[in-house]
Amino acid sequence: MAELMLKSALQSDARKRRRNRADRRFKWYGFTALVLAMAFLVFFFIDIIGKGLPAFQQAEMLVQVSYSEAVKDNYNLALDKISRKLVSRSWLRTIPMMLEDHPELVGTTSEEWVVTDYHIDQFLKGHEGHGLIEKDQKLVEKLCEEGKIKLAFNSGFFTHGDSKMPENAGILASAIGSVLVLLLTMLVAVPIGVMTAIYLEEFAPDNRFTQLIEVNINNLAAIPSILYGLLGLAIFINFMGVPRSSALAGGLTLALMTLPIIIIATRAALRAVPETIREAAYGLGASNLQTVWDHVLPLAKPGILTGAIIGLAQAMGETAPLLIVGMMAYIPEAPHSILEATTVLPAQVYTWSGESIRAFEERTAAGIMVLLAVLLSMNALAVRLRNRSETNW
Amino acid sequence: MTISTIFMLFFGGLIPLMLMAYWLARGKAIRLAVEGKGAGTRLHSLPSFHGWYAAIWISLPALASGFLFSVLHLSGLLEVPGPMLLASSFLLAASGLWMGMQHITLDFRARQAVEKVMRGMLFAAATISILTTIGIVLSVVFESIRFFKVISFWDFITGTKWQPDTAFLIGAGRDTTGVAPPLFGSVPVFAGTFMITAIAMLVAVPVGLFSAIYMSEYASFRVRGRLKPMLEILAGIPTVVYGFFAAITISPIVVKVAHAFGLEASYTNALAPGLIMGVMIIPFVSSLSDDVIRAVPQSLRDGSLALGMTKAETIRHIVLPAAMPGIVSAFLLAMSRAIGETMIVVMAAGLRPNLTMNPLEGMTTVTVKIVEALTGDQEFDSAFTLAAFALGLVLLMVTLTLNIVSTIVVRKFKQRYE
Known part of the structure; x- marks a missing residue:
């Protein structure tokens, strides 16, 4: 008898241990999943930063520039034979134009730091496939020792538009395009979104039509963004005649895409304002609209702002619908109006990533770094706003 | 005149006009209450509501006419020259303002009128999301119908070869004999x-x-x-x-x-x-x-x-x-x-x-x-x-x-x- 009890106790003990092990294992699965996701994030950021960081530096070369009359017709004459080969052609080409603007320079010589050809830049950064021929490699190494070639901060990346030559390509035009498009998106989507949310939350009767709008908004939020591009192409461009590739077409398309996000966030913010606030306003004789305008909206403002920022951040990173409305054109100059062809930061990243010259790869990564920095700060701002304004009613 | 300048002139003109109408009507309401016939009696609505009322009267007719003309223009029914569009819109705006100013009296229910319009605007905003869906569906469906007129639906759904390279020849009306069909x-x-x-x-x-x-x-x-x-x-x-x-x-x-x-x-x-x-x-x-x-x-x-x-x-x-x-x-x-x-x-x-x-x-x-x-x-x-x-x-x-x-x-x- 005693033996039997001991046996069953041992058995149940073994089973208990097994179950406890399974218990620990299960928790460990969950932990591993999270660690995997985080590890990906870390790997991702290290990879992008590692690829993009070199692009913030650019090889420059000290050259003797002689601005003679002949340079106006043949810019090659401005430099001696050796340095002519090494500097960026995109800079050389601008010399005659600069002389037109500053005729007083003709006849003078000066010593200037000039952006070099991208092969030299890539060679100095030690990138594979820099494509610099052996003879020039020696020359560059010698010039480096003399201090005539160095890596300096790449200010051109922030002050130039797109270019076919990697050493001259920058994000200025696309950044301005992004700002224009985002402004338009904001001007259209935020008022309409907030008004829709106010209507649904505060005024709408509970009928079939209201339900239809609600279901519809939830569906719109989940429709793939590329379909908004098809809408923009068919309605805004082909039907309404908005110019293709323009900031207006892109802004309107993104506005429709952002609308559901803003509506959903605003409704949540309005719902969070307690009913007692409204009743107090009614009690003092305020009308429905006065209550909303003077009491509910001010209290819901931080929540609405948070939603708007998150929606706009998403619009800013969006590319697919913009490709469809044509915003992937080669745009070297910043746009002057919302009807001109424009590109945006993500679209610039996309076009650069398709370039065959390897030197564009680091610029793509650098553009991504700028884009991510802006988006992450927008999101951080939204989170801060939300945390600061969280009220316990 | 390009479309963008018309746009600029339209809204650049309308917004100052709205402000003007607001101050005019608000001033009139205050004057009525302070020195007019019924001085000392209370206005039914706050003066600012009278102001809004006039601003709505000046902007709505102008916006409506502008919208109507653009729709006509887009559907190709009527080409209206820019200056004419602007002139007629602003004429409507002026007459709207005159109408609005006539309504202002001591016991005019300006607040109710304004709130009615505001509600209408909120409702209009809410319908935009419906219009977006309709827009997406229509834009996709219409072009798809055109596609299925050329290519049979059954071939599209069940075909295992995607070789559209020669489609542009048909689109350009070129001779397609001897070319593999897309x-x-x-x-x-x-x-x-x-x-x-x-x-x-x-x-x-x-x-x-x-x-x-x-x-x-x-x-x-x-x-x-x-x-x-x-x-x-x-x-x-x-x-x-x-x-x-x-x-x-x-x-x-x-x-x-x-x-x-x-x-x-x-x-x-x-x-x-x-x-x-x-x-x-x-x-x-x-x-x-x-x-x-x-x-x-x-x-x-x-x-x-x-x-x-x-x-x-x-x-x-x-x-x-x-x-x-x-x-x-x-x-x-x-x-x-x-x-x-x-x-x-x-x-x-x-x-x-x-x-x-x-x-x-x-x-x-x-x-x-x-x-x-x-x-x-x-x-x-x-x-x-x-x-x-x-x-x-x-x-x-x-x-x-x-x-x-x-x-x-x-x-x-x-x-x-x-």
Whole structure:
């Protein structure tokens, strides 16, 4: 008898241990999943930063520039034979134009730091496939020792538009395009979104039509963004005649895409304002609209702002619908109006990533770094706003 | 006069006029109350409402006429020269202002009138979302109909060869004798989409679900507060960035790893975009699953633990089955994201439709084909570009179905525990 009890106790003990092990294992699965996701994030950021960081530096070369009359017709004459080969052609080409603007320079010589050809830049950064021929490699190494070639901060990346030559390509035009498009998106989507949310939350009767709008908004939020591009192409461009590739077409398309996000966030913010606030306003004789305008909206403002920022951040990173409305054109100059062809930061990243010259790869990564920095700060701002304004009613 | 200058003049003129009308009417209302016939009696509405009333009277007729003219212009019924449009609009505005000013009396109910218009505007804003949906559906359907006039629907759905290269000849009305007819069999395109989506789900479902279980059942409140925003960064990274990462970093790794196992992998393999897309949709799975798991009543857990179950057994046998509908709807939502995702596949997957089960080969997706067809410099009338809209129609129907099913399932779930 005693033996039997001991046996069953041992058995149940073994089973208990097994179950406890399974218990620990299960928790460990969950932990591993999270660690995997985080590890990906870390790997991702290290990879992008590692690829993009070199692009913030650019090889420059000290050259003797002689601005003679002949340079106006043949810019090659401005430099001696050796340095002519090494500097960026995109800079050389601008010399005659600069002389037109500053005729007083003709006849003078000066010593200037000039952006070099991208092969030299890539060679100095030690990138594979820099494509610099052996003879020039020696020359560059010698010039480096003399201090005539160095890596300096790449200010051109922030002050130039797109270019076919990697050493001259920058994000200025696309950044301005992004700002224009985002402004338009904001001007259209935020008022309409907030008004829709106010209507649904505060005024709408509970009928079939209201339900239809609600279901519809939830569906719109989940429709793939590329379909908004098809809408923009068919309605805004082909039907309404908005110019293709323009900031207006892109802004309107993104506005429709952002609308559901803003509506959903605003409704949540309005719902969070307690009913007692409204009743107090009614009690003092305020009308429905006065209550909303003077009491509910001010209290819901931080929540609405948070939603708007998150929606706009998403619009800013969006590319697919913009490709469809044509915003992937080669745009070297910043746009002057919302009807001109424009590109945006993500679209610039996309076009650069398709370039065959390897030197564009680091610029793509650098553009991504700028884009991510802006988006992450927008999101951080939204989170801060939300945390600061969280009220316990 | 270009359209943009007309626009500028129209709104540049209207806004100062509105301000003017506001101050005029407000002043009149105040004067009435202070020095007019009924001095000393109260106005029915605040003076500012009278001001708004006049501002509405000046702007609405002008906006309506401007809108009418643009609609006529767009539909090609009537070409109105810019100056005429502006003149007539401002004339209407002036007469509107005159009308509005006439209405202002001591006991005029300006507030009610203004609120009625405001309500109308709120309602109009709400209908824009409906118009957006109608716009999407119409734009896709109309062009698709044009496409199916050229290519039979049956060939599109069941064909296994996608070779649209000669379509532009037909579009240009060129002689097509001796040229192979264009083929728009979409099966390989859909197969590629489902392959990449399946890979993405294989990544996102386990990682997302276990993350959600850990966050909702094991992690402390503070840890959860930290982890959730971190996970959501994954959804906030632009897809074009993921696309670059998949194409430049992950694809070569996949090729190398496959090579180490003695397998041939293409640089445009389906695995790299699939994996990255899976990472992208992890937050969609985890956030929603986390919410529904936390919505399962604590009493169920307590009951199970009281019967001697371990925590893992409680989660597996009690919590997860209870939360299952919600979790499934999270999967469906994530799946619809993956199907509609564009940039990752455009940048990392191939262009060539390929009917294969091997994820190491290059294959293409619906969204890639849409982008390819609409970003070239093809004429909009050729079957090649119209095919994009037909693919878009299928995409719309599939994602809509997934969303609607997911919404219904999650609503049923919430009703059960409320």
